[in-house]
Amino acid sequence: MNNQFIKSLSEQFANIHFQSFNQRNLRFTSKFILSLLIKPNTSYIYKINKGFCIFNHVKEESEIITMAILPKYQNQGIGFFIVKELEEILLSMNCNKIYLEVASNNLIAIHLYEKLGFKSYGKRKNYYSISKDKKIDAILMKKILE
Numbered sequence: 001m002n003n004q005f006i007k008s009l010s011e012q013f014a015n016i017h018f019q020s021f022n023q024r025n026l027r028f029t030s031k032f033i034l035s036l037l038i039k040p041n042t043s044y045i046y047k048i049n050k051g052f053c054i055f056n057h058v059k060e061e062s063e064i065i066t067m068a069i070l071p072k073y074q075n076q077g078i079g080f081f082i083v084k085e086l087e088e089i090l091l092s093m094n095c096n097k098i099y100l101e102v103a104s105n106n107l108i109a110i111h112l113y114e115k116l117g118f119k120s121y122g123k124r125k126n127y128y129s130i131s132k133d134k135k136i137d138a139i140l141m142k143k144i145l146e
C-alpha cells in the first residue's frame with residue numbers, strides 16, 4: 001500500500017474509533033492504527049465514512065482486532081454485514097476460525113457477536129483499563145466457520 005494512502009486511512013479509522021468508543025482509554029490513535037495496518041497478515045474492511053474492521057489472519061486462524069461504526073450509522077446492520085463479509089473473505093483463504101476480545105460491559109457488541117454465532121470460551125480478568133481505577137474483564141469469543 002502507498003504510504004500516503006495508508007496514513008490517510010489510519011487517520012480516517014482513528015476518527016471513527018474516537019467517535020464510536022465512549023471510553024477514552026479504549027480509543028486507538030492513528031499512529032497505533034498505522035502500526036497495525038503495516039503488519040503482514042493484517043487487513044481491513046472499510047465502509048467509507050461509516051465504519052471499519054481490522055483483522056489479522058495466519059493460516060486457518062484469524063482475529064478481529066477492532067471494529068467501529070460511527071454513532072449515526074450504528075444499529076443499521078453495518079457491523080453485522082462487515083463481519084459476514086469478513087467470513088466470506090476468510091473462507092476464500094481457507095481460514096475458518098475467528099477470535100476476538102470484547103469488553104464485558106459492551107452489551108451491543110456482545111449481542112452482535114452472539115447473533116453472528118460467536119461463543120464465549122473464557123475471560124481475561126481486569127483486562128481493559130477504562131479509567132484510573134476501573135478495570136473491566138475481556139470476554140474471549142470465537143467462531144468456527146463452516
Ligand SMILES: CC(C)(COP(=O)(O)OP(=O)(O)OC[C@H]1O[C@@H](n2cnc3c(N)ncnc32)[C@H](O)[C@@H]1OP(=O)(O)O)[C@@H](O)C(=O)NCCC(=O)NCCS
Pocket residue numbers: 020021066067068069070073074075076077078079080081101102103106107108109111112115
Ligand atoms: C459494536 C458495533 C461495531 C456494532 O455495529 P452496528 O453496525 O451498530 O451493529 P448492528 O447494527 O449490525 O447490530 C447491532 C445490534 O445490537 C443491538 N443493540 C442495540 N442496542 C443494544 C443494547 N443496549 N444492548 C444489547 N443490544 C443492543 C441492536 O438491536 C442490533 O441487534 P439486532 O440486529 O438483533 O436488532 C458498534 O455499535 C460500535 O461501533 N460500537 C462502538 C465500538 C465497539 O464497541 N466496537 C466493538 C469492539 S469489540
